Amino acid sequence: MFATRRRTLSLLLIVSLGHVLLISVQVQSKTGAPMLEAVPFAAFAQLQRATGAFGGGISGAWNHYIALGGVARENEALHRRLTELETALQGEQAVANTARALEGALDLQQTLPVTTLAARVIAFDPSADFLTVTIDRGTADGVGVDMAILAAQGVVGKVLGHPLAHAAQVQLLIGRNAGAGATLERVDAEGVVKGGAGSPPLEMSYVSNAKDVKAGDRVLTSGHDGIFPPGFPIGVVEKAERGSGMFRSIRIRPAVDFSHLGVVLVVIDRPAKAAKPADTPAPPAGRGRGGL
């Protein structure tokens, strides 16, 4: 009995020591060990693809064959919504035409168009601490590290680590250690949006207390990080308070609904770094894996 307990304690000690060493190696190097990440990720990507297909199959069968009760009602609502959107689109097109004419007149620099590649989300992070997803596109499709990922509503995240030929891990903007250069549309103030802030999951740093930021202000990408192209929606300010130091405490509700990520867009061409205004404070370097 005593010997068994001693053996168990020894096992616990050895295993815990192993874990601590493993953690120390990663924290010290910060660049990460490629083999440590790439080999298991390659092995598990196939498993994730299979479980993703299994989960998709179940929800597909449920949605297409069983849960059809509200489909007619939903169809009618969608038709109504489509008509509304078409009307709104016509309005937006008119505004865009006016803006283009103004740009031409003022000789403003045209915003660079971005080339994107559609990708399907095949797996989701099994732990709650780091929010990542796996997409079914990889290096064979032209996907590379730090490429921006967008959805119809706005910014989703960026490609992490070492993408495989047909799979890549995406760090979501709402996850720990994630961030993006951002600008407040109305007040024209710049800062850094970081994830992992609880509820709402995004917070914006380095915006001066002097700036009049209000709830409802739109937050867009600034393009200064060299990852996300400028002008894409990140979210809306939910709470803006005067900070204790120089900067405001701003919480942001993301534009993207991260619980319904199906198809995303990978920005294949990297945006040129936008010129940074001289008065914007420099954000600190990110810590750990996946920091900007």
Place this chain on the structure above:
Amino acid sequence: MKTTAVLLTLVVSVLLQLVAARYAFGAAWHLDLVLVGVVYAAIYWGPAAGILAGTLGGLTQDLLSSGIVGVGGLAKTLTGFAAGTFAAQFIVVRPQARVLVVMVATVAHRAVMVGLYALIDQRWPAVSWSAILGETLLNAVAALAAFQATELLPGAISRSRQARRSSIRRRQW
């Protein structure tokens, strides 16, 4: 046999977690079926099984996420050991008691994770109490289902076999 059973429990819980992650992702609720599997193994097969399940389950979860590999492994190893030691000291047989162990283990596991990341990042990470409460309750429900299935399934199968045998005998008469 014990190692095979522990590994099988772990494989099932990891696969179920991968499927569940699809639906829990980005939502306000979250459940950790791997942790439930670790505590299940610890309760049924003792602290050594808890250590084994915790190490393998935690490392698998770490490798599948973008976190530091080893943090989840260490947290789950310690949780598995603690749950196994507790279950060995106080004979935990009733389903309610086992579910209580899972609930305490969930909170302890979360506390270890927060502590480890606070040590690594040199700052306290954001903690959502409602998320922890939700995870504890969902893990408890999953554990209750697992324990009840383990207790009731063999009996139900043997009863159904017996009923089939007696109906065949009646037909032969």
